[in-house]
Amino acid sequence: KRLRLQGLLNWLSQFAEPTEAVENVLKYLKKHQREEIRELLCTSMEDYTPSDVNLEDFFQNGRYECEAARKADVPPWVLDALAKGKLAPFIINALILRSTFLRVQVENMQRPSAHSAALPIRQVIYGLLLRVPQNNEAASPSKQTQELPVVCEFDRCQKTIKKTFVQAASLSTDFCDDRFPLDKLMEMSTSCRQMLLLETLGVKMSFLESIPNHLQLPVAVTCYWIRCSEPKVKLHQLKALLLMIVSGELHRINDDPGTLYLPVNCKFESTKLITEIASVIFMPIRVMCSSSPSFDGKDDACQATCFCTCQNAILNEDSLLPLSRLYTGTLVHRLYQELKSTPSVENLFILSPKMTQLYLLLLNAVES
Template structure:
């Protein structure tokens, strides 16, 4: 849902519509998906290298600690699957294509916004660890959030413009004006608070002398995600606006609506302006849109209080699911993608920054998803939207997966499958199955025997299983530098909670500042994107099987900027002995991870892997070409041209001139830094041509498995 442009309109007139509020000591309903989206992008965390989940984790922890310091009681609500009526399908398809476009733009050095694939996993896992009350809705969450806020008479924290339409007595707090990172103290009471901006429908409508019941008509006419009425949206509403008013369409429509006492009267008058052939369809669409904003008691309050599955029609077709599955869904312990699998036999895969000339990185994990589909849909399991349809073990059942081909949204029918041990299993009794049966389903899917698994520490099992599956199935095949980089990232994550001094002593990696743009190696990005998809699907399968292996902390397993830098260091000839301190706890953990991987895939497999140094040699050839055939002055001119070309591309995005100049300056500094680095390398190469460093001749993999 959401009305595009409404947030900008209201916030541009905040003297009238938003008031300051020293917020503390209250309940707060939080739109969880909006929160993690805003935090990740507002704090400029990594997107192009697959995400920095440890930094994201620190943000989330600090956010809820600050709420607690101000005696604010948070209740987080997450979106679930798509609406069971499929009325939003066109909008979903548009947004998926937009995300593919954004991922492609980032992959070629342009701007875009793409959430890394495991952000939601990290968020849900962390909230359970922090004991923050959490519910994952079975469908879109906006209406349930509003209904709960009305029932509890407390405000909503979100950035969704629909909360400017819902008539909530306690109002709405836009996240962009919620200064959670600047906790203040009231000098009179010595109590802490968070400065916020507060919106209420009552005050907004009073400024137009309009009934609050007419706001849903306003939203439906302009068109939200569910109601698209181009022929009435484009009527000349501007003629009703006040002179000199910005956003004249919004202002004019609100003034026009203010003359009517009730929504029915406004709709009736509007239809008189429409071609009679279209009136029936438009009237039906408008009233459906208006109904979206009518609030009655929802089911969230009952679940937050008692953890009981609500006995209500609000869960609709999903009532056919086993209670244990519904409980895990509502608690946010199982991915909401299984709702789309059950309701629509359709899944939207997440687009990532990768090599768009290669097949979508999610394809590597497809066999894992096929087993998940088999558990959900096979063996006489009724589908939620077609309760009379059943699938036997021999039936052919497919799920439509939406991914990409190059930069275009495509779909493909994927068959649900079952491993040998799955024969006879049913979803409704899956939780009763013996642990060894549940474990064997997971091991068969990932291609590992139970004997091999017994040699690995339980805390490391899932991440090692996923890594081995990735090594065997990824295309193109990962090299040794990709494997060592991934394992070193896990080591770093395991010690990231220690002090900075201790971390630096044990793991000698000098990370580049997050504000500086690192070169993107698309092959490395593609491979690590494949690994993240494998992890995401394996987590879902493990949870669906009642966690036969322990679930690792996702935020500790991958740090994009670090693993990409490690790969670069290894390719430049840096040895593992330089990155790991001899005898340290980090070295011991690295050896454990390495030995576990080798025990599963075999020493011959590892020995036959490419080293990854071929890429380094290609880069060296390219550098030699530029140093011999292009002067530094010519290269400087070329970089200057690119700088101004990039700035020109941003003209349409910047509304504030000063801000645009500031961004241009930052970009100029980035190019200057890159140019200075290149000049330094050029001079160093010329200086050392006669006396080459022996250190640079050292092989990256002289630190072998036998040495460790």
């Protein structure tokens, strides 16, 4: 995105005046659209107030020095990541502004925001970013509660915006000492990060041992979703999500036949066979993805899992752990609709016993 924007800015820079730039932009539009777009562009330029922020350095050198971040007295690693545009807006806003805006998504507006399912995860993120250093002397529980920082969240409440003050989570004793203040957060060991992540999700590592490594986090997030989602997850919704994850594995294999991820001691069909199987299975999957999903209020839980995954991606980013991007909303919705009327859709991977085995492994794991 940055390169496309940089290319657009470079192209616009050749024009001496904004009027000339607008006229050249309009040449690329259909004739019947030009007057309307010209009016919109001119109105926007009149309303625009130039900022004192100079983004030229960012687009030319890949860095932008933020004065607000300097004044906030954040650690060097935060300043560096911020200057390079590598920090999620959610993290920046929580860390510097102590407030964050939770994006509105497509969901049933009469129900609570799907972001509510991920509230405990966000509280842990706030606890990591904003926690107060502990004194050597043990503080009383009431004093500890008072010291916990608060973040202002803006979220949807039906069709309006609601402001809520959310208290950061009190981290477990393993993370409450001064070994890992914010400036040393990146020095946490991998095992420590993993422990915090799984503790946040309420899943033990022993539970995930039978799952392929790269699918352990998605499975842990799915378990969290089942436990915290409101309304509660239906079996068809769970199966649709897991079928989508397995289809992602087929995509991975189809794109790179030499990379096969399976449980321990599990041998795959030949590369040629699995590629042929993938091409056959992808036909109904592509049809499902290209079809417009009918909106069903019962699908809200599927929306919630996407945002639980988003919040986990941020926590995962803080913890420097790899997270596969597995969620394809259109496919999940269509699979859910098909499963309600045609249970045999669950046999989507019948041509591949090993993919079926992987699906059953995931299903048994999250149901146990």
